[in-house]
Amino acid sequence: MMHLKHLSISGFKSFAKKSELEFSSPITAIVGPNGSGKSNVAEAFRFVLGEQSIKSMRGKRGEDLIWGGTDQVARGNRASVTVTLANGERTFPVDFDEVIIERTVHRDGQNEYSINGSKVRLKDVQEVLAAANIGPTGHHIISQGEADRILTAGQRERREMIEDALGLKVYQFKKGEAEKKLKKTKENIERVASLRREVAPHLKFLEKQVKKIERSVELREQLTQFYAEYLRREDVYIAHHHDRLTAERKEPAKLLEQLKEQLIAAKDTLAKAEKDEKREALVAAENALSTARASKSDLVRQAGQLEGQIDFLVRRIEAEKVRNKQQSEHPIPYKDVAEISSRIEREVEKALKSDDATTLKRSLSDIVHTIKKFLARATEQDIHTTAEEERELEKLQTEKKKTDEQLTKAEETEKEAQQKYDAVREAIEAEASESRAAEREVFRIVSEERECESTLARIDNELQGLERDRNEFKRELQEAVALIGRGAAEYFKVAVVADGAEVGPETMVSEDREQQRGRRRELERMKVRLEELGGANDDVLKEYKDVKERDEFLVREITDLEESVAKLEALIKELNDQLNEQFTSGIDKIASEFNRFFVLMFGGGSADLLRVKPKVKKKTEQEDELGETVEVETEEEDEEAQEGIEIDVKLPNKRVRGLDMLSGGERALTSIALIFAMSQVNPPLFVILDETDAALDEANSRRYGDMIEALAKNSQLILITHNRETMSRAGILYGVTMAGDGVSKLLSVKLEDAVAVAK
Ligand code: ATP
Numbered sequence: 158m159m160h161l162k163h164l165s166i167s168g169f170k171s172f173a174k175k176s177e178l179e180f181s182s183p184i185t186a187i188v189g190p191n192g193s194g195k196s197n198v199a200e201a202f203r204f205v206l207g208e209q210s211i212k213s214m215r216g217k218r219g220e221d222l223i224w225g226g227t228d229q230v231a232r233g234n235r236a237s238v239t240v241t242l243a244n245g246e247r248t249f250p251v252d253f254d255e256v257i258i259e260r261t262v263h264r265d266g267q268n269e270y271s272i273n274g275s276k277v278r279l280k281d282v283q284e285v286l287a288a289a290n291i292g293p294t295g296h297h298i299i300s301q302g303e304a305d306r307i308l309t310a311g312q313r314e315r316r317e318m319i320e321d322a323l324g325l326k327v328y329q330f331k332k333g334e335a336e337k338k339l340k341k342t343k344e345n346i347e348r349v350a351s352l353r354r355e356v357a358p359h360l361k362f363l364e365k366q367v368k369k370i371e372r373s374v375e376l377r378e379q380l381t382q383f384y385a386e387y388l389r390r391e392d393v394y395i396a397h398h399h400d401r402l403t404a405e406r407k408e409p410a411k412l413l414e415q416l417k418e419q420l421i422a423a424k425d426t427l428a429k430a431e432k433d434e435k436r437e438a439l440v441a442a443e444n445a446l447s448t449a450r451a452s453k454s455d456l457v458r459q460a461g462q463l464e465g466q467i468d469f470l471v472r473r474i475e476a477e478k479v480r481n482k483q484q485s486e487h488p489i490p491y492k493d494v495a496e497i498s499s500r501i502e503r504e505v506e507k508a509l510k511s512d513d514a515t516t517l518k519r520s521l522s523d524i525v526h527t528i529k530k531f532l533a534r535a536t537e538q539d540i541h542t543t544a545e546e547e548r549e550l551e552k553l554q555t556e557k558k559k560t561d562e563q564l565t566k567a568e569e570t571e572k573e574a575q576q577k578y579d580a581v582r583e584a585i586e587a588e589a590s591e592s593r594a595a596e597r598e599v600f601r602i603v604s605e606e607r608e609c610e611s612t613l614a615r616i617d618n619e620l621q622g623l624e625r626d627r628n629e630f631k632r633e634l635q636e637a638v639a640l641i642g643r644g645a646a647e648y649f650k651v652a653v654v655a656d657g658a659e660v661g662p663e664t665m666v667s668e669d670r671e672q673q674r675g676r677r678r679e680l681e682r683m684k685v686r687l688e689e690l691g692g693a694n695d696d697v698l699k700e701y702k703d704v705k706e707r708d709e710f711l712v713r714e715i716t717d718l719e720e721s722v723a724k725l726e727a728l729i730k731e732l733n734d735q736l737n738e739q740f741t742s743g744i745d746k747i748a749s750e751f752n753r754f755f756v757l758m759f760g761g762g763s764a765d766l767l768r769v770k771p772k773v774k775k776k777t778e779q780e781d782e783l784g785e786t787v788e789v790e791t792e793e794e795d796e797e798a799q800e801g802i803e804i805d806v807k808l809p810n811k812r813v814r815g816l817d818m819l820s821g822g823e824r825a826l827t828s829i830a831l832i833f834a835m836s837q838v839n840p841p842l843f844v845i846l847d848e849t850d851a852a853l854d855e856a857n858s859r860r861y862g863d864m865i866e867a868l869a870k871n872s873q874l875i876l877i878t879h880n881r882e883t884m885s886r887a888g889i890l891y892g893v894t895m896a897g898d899g900v901s902k903l904l905s906v907k908l909e910d911a912v913a914v915a916k
Contacts (some may be wrong), residue, residue, distance in 0.1 A: 159183065160248060160289070160842040161873045162255070168233035169204065170197040171901040173224040176618050178903065180843075182888025183869040186910050187877045189893030194901030196301050198893070199847045202875075204296055205238040205260045206291060207270075207282050213300070219266035229898040237261035248842070258282055289842050290324040297841035301877070304849045305828040308816055312771060312801025319766075319802060320736075322835040325742040328736040332729055339725040341356050346718045348560035353711050360708055363701040370698065373690035377641060380683045384637045385651035390665050391630050392649065394673070397666040399623050406616045413609040416602050423598045435585055439596060442578035443603060449571040450607075454614065456564040461618065463557040465625040470550045476681070477543050496532045561893045578603070640684065669885075743838060744768060745800065750834035758826045758860055761809025768800040804831070825852040835862055840871030847877040858882035884911050 159180070167175040178185070178198070189195050200214040204222065208214060214361050216222050227233030239259040242249065249256045260282075261269045272283050291297065296318055307318055320326060356891040421462055424443070427436050501524055508520035637645035653660040746767040755764035772792040779789045806827055807814040819827060829849055836844055850861050862882045865874060869886075875881055882888060885908060892906040892914035906914050 159873055160239070160243050161875075162243050164198075164205075164785065165237075165239040165241075166198070166201045166635060167237050167239075168224045169201050169222060169236040169238050170194065170224065171443065171895065171899065172197060172201070172903075173230050173233060173900040174902075176901070176903040178891055180873060180875065180889070184865065184874045184876065184887045185889045185891065186884050186887035186911070187891045187893060188879070188884060188906070188914055190895075190914075193893040193895040195893050196847055197901065199298060199300060199845050199875075199877060201238045202240070202845055204236075205240045205258055206260075206286060207260070207279055208810070209279075219262045219268070222262055222263055223264060227899040230900055235261050235263045236560045242842075248289050250282075250288050251285060256285065258285070287327060287330075290326070290839070291842065292321050293375060294328045296321045296835070296844040297843060297872075299832060299847060299849055301851075303847070304422040304832065307690065307830050307831055308804065308824060312769060312803055313799075315802045316740075316799065316803075319747065319835060320740060322841075323739065323747075323839050325736055325739055325743070325871075328664050328732050328739075332732045332736070335725050335729050335732065337724060339729065342718050342721050342725065344565050346715055349711050349714050349718065353708060353715075356704060356708060360701075361705055362705050363697065366694070366697045367701045369690050370694060373687060376683060376687050376690065380687060381641045381644065382651070383676070383683065384641065384645055384679060385648040386653045387635060387673070387680055388630070388645070388648035389632075389651060389653055390668075390673060390676070391626070393662045394668075395623055395627050395630060397662065399620065399627075402616050402620050402623070406613060406620075409609045409612045409616075413606065413613065416606045416609060420599065420602045420606065423595060423602055426633050427595045427599060431543065435581065436596065439578075439581045439585060439599065442574065442581045446571070446574040446578045446603070449567065449574040450610065453564065453567040453571050456560060456567050457614065458617070458621070460557065460560045460564055460622045463553060463560055465621070465628075467550065467553050467557060468625065470546060474543060474550065477546070493531075497527065500527060546725070562683065640687075685825075713801070741768070746838045747834050750837045754830035754833050754837075754864060755806065755827065757864070758830050758857065759809055759823075762807050763812075764804070764806045764827070764830065767803040769803045769807055771783065771798050771801050789811075822852050822854065822857065825849070829861065829864070833868055836868055836872055840868075843873040843875065845875045848879065850876075850878055850880045850883050853880070855882070863887045881912055884908060 161180045162181065164178045165175060166172040166177075178187075187195050187198055196215075200222075203214055211217060211219060214222060223236040224230075224233040237259060240255045242258070243254070244251060244256045245254050251272065255273075257273050259269075259271045263269075268279070270277050270279055270283060272281065286292070307315060310318065320329060354860065420443075424440055427440060434821070455541060504520055504524050504527070508517055511517060511520075582600055586600075634646065634648075638647075646898065653665070687689075744766055748764075751766060752764045755762060776788050776790055778786045781787045804816055805814065806816065806826075808819075808823065811818075816824070817829070832846075832849070850858060853861055858880055859882055861880075862885070865876070865883065865886050868874060878884060887908075889904045890908060890911045892911065894902050894904070894905050894914070896902070904914075
């Protein structure tokens with residue numbers, strides 16, 4: 158039951174020499190004349206229990222707590238107080254049967270703490286003591302004249318004192334900690350959020366870039382696949398048809414050779430026969446026709462070649478135009494920009510030196526001219542390349558036109574030759590003579606020759622087309638390699654799939670050519686799109702990955718922090734609820750004890766504690782009688798704030814109520830009643846009362862003594878007193894004396910001597 162065992166004071170205030178007190182009784186009284194150092198004992202308690210307010214120990218600096226010295230006894234360098242608390246029931250979280258707390262203060266204001274001989278921090282001392290609700294407000298130590306502090310205190314302060322007495326400080330402490338943490342967490346959220354906001358635009362930019370790159374990679378894959386299919390189909394088609402046509406050509410070519418020989422022979426026979434006007438005409442007509450046909454064929458071939466070249470150029474120019482259009486942001490080499498910029502600078506500098514308006518104007522127009530020239534030159538090169546090709550195209554087209562004209566003429570010549578030949582033939586045939594066999598032979602050969610030639614012309618035309626396609630194919634293959642790498646040349650390894658089935662060469666070669674042309678157009682579109690998207694950029698990808706990861710990390714951090722906020726808010730609410738609940742029930746108990754003690758002290762009347770919402774001053778605008786707006790101050794209850802505590806007392810046989818009406822003695826009694834009520838509900842381990850009984854008359858002193866004894870059942874009491882009645886209730890009495898040397902001395906006294914010592 159008894160926790161307070163021992164106090165040792167050394168060099169503290171007036172206790173220059175080591176003084177020791179044993180507390181082996183529930184009630185210990187300390188007596189002695191004014192100024193002998195009794196209150197210093199109470200302050201020694203405050204000191205060793207970790208009091209941080211020097212003022213509450215009647216000092217200004219730590220140094221004031223150290224023995225200051227007198228003429229007889231030199232000043233000390235440090236003050237130390239040791240308190241020994243019983244811990245058999247492990248009231249304190251220390252694994253010893255006794256807890257010995259020591260505090261020392263040095264002249265430089267430095268403090269040292271130890272628990273059972275081990276150096277510790279103040280926080281450790283506070284933690285150990287808090288376990289027994291010995292808190293820093295020291296509600297269990299009532300200093301001299303401080304008894305009615307609870308009466309003079311404001312509602313809020315009073316609430317704090319009562320909370321402390323009820324042992325609710327721990328909730329306040331936890332709440333405070335949680336609130337601090339909450340504030341910090343919210344600040345952290347804001348900090349992290351602002352970090353996120355900072356990188357957001359950059360991240361967005363990178364995201365766009367990466368999407369572009371991804372699309373480009375995807376498109377490149379599609380293009381690779383598509384190219385392979387296109388090239389494969391083209392290759393197979395060209396090879397097949399080339400072979401086919403070459404084979405097809407063999408027979409008519411051979412036949413033509415034979416026919417030519419036959420014709421020579423036939424004409425020979427004709428020539429050897431007797432001269433005949435008609436025969437000669439036939440040979441001449443036939444010769445003319447052959448010549449006309451040969452030159453026509455030449456021209457057809459020539460025209461075909463020209464057409465191929467024109468075709469090629471037109472496509473190139475088209476492609477280049479598309480490309481140029483895309484490059485609307487025409488890149489200008491940095492070197493050129495730097496050069497033009499420094500030239501403009503020089504001109505501006507020169508201009509700035511002059512005050513003459515004419516010179517200035519000239520300089521300005523020079524600058525404009527320089528810029529215009531620069532821009533014109535920058536776009537020039539580009540136009541140049543296409544222009545050259547266009548000139549070439551023009552040349553080819555003129556040539557083609559000429560060839561076409563020649564061809565028309567050649568066709569006319571052929572037609573005329575044919576007509577002439579036909580006329581001669583008809584004339585000869587009209588004679589229908591058997592002797593005309595030789596001529597008929599010539600007719601047959603010529604006609605067969607003609608058939609043969611037209612077949613060959615058709616085949617050759619087709620072959621020419623194929624040749625053009627082959628050239629185009631080679632060019633396309635080169636471009637594919639340049640665009641998607643060497644792999645493009647391996648197109649023959651790629652299977653062409655349509656509708657889930659592999660497409661065989663037979664299908665490829667018999668396909669309508671228009672379909673392949675459509676593929677080609679699609680290929681061009683894809684190339685253009687790919688160029689628009691630009692290539693892959695590993696730096697961008699890496700940076701995006703880094704920035705994204707960092708952002709995701711921040712998001713996770715915010716989520717974690719928000720979770721903490723929710724938890725802390727819930728904790729604060731719970732602590733608040735517990736605090737309010739315990740406070741409400743505690744206050745009711747204290748109020749009823751208060752009333753009991755009060756009635757006991759005053760032999761009647763009533764006392765109560767009221768929970769009230771604090772009033773807040775509010776300024777509102779109202780209209781006065783003259784209709785002008787004026788600010789009016791009103792008091793309203795602050796619903797948000799915690800309730801404070803108001804004291805309501807009513808003395809027996811007196812009409813008035815309230816604290817203001819009390820006499821000095823009545824005030825003392827009331828505060829004692831309240832202090833005792835508080836100690837009764839949640840009894841502290843010990844209570845130190847410094848002359849709380851000073852104002853009591855004899856009758857009240859007895860009642861006070863009775864209450865002391867009641868209180869001592871739950872708490873150990875140390876009473877500093879001049880009151881004989883109080884002394885008589887103590888089990889142990891200490892006398893404090895001070896001789897001429899100003900040093901307080903302690904001695905154990907008997908009650909009979911105590912009264913004398915007290916004087
Ligand atoms: P009262 O009965 O009048 O309340 P008290 O017995 O409570 O008196 P205290 O107030 O405890 O007396 O003691 C005050 C005395 O202690 C004064 O004489 C003061 O000079 C002395 N004192 C206080 N601090 C020091 C110090 N640092 N060094 C020396 N003496 C000190």
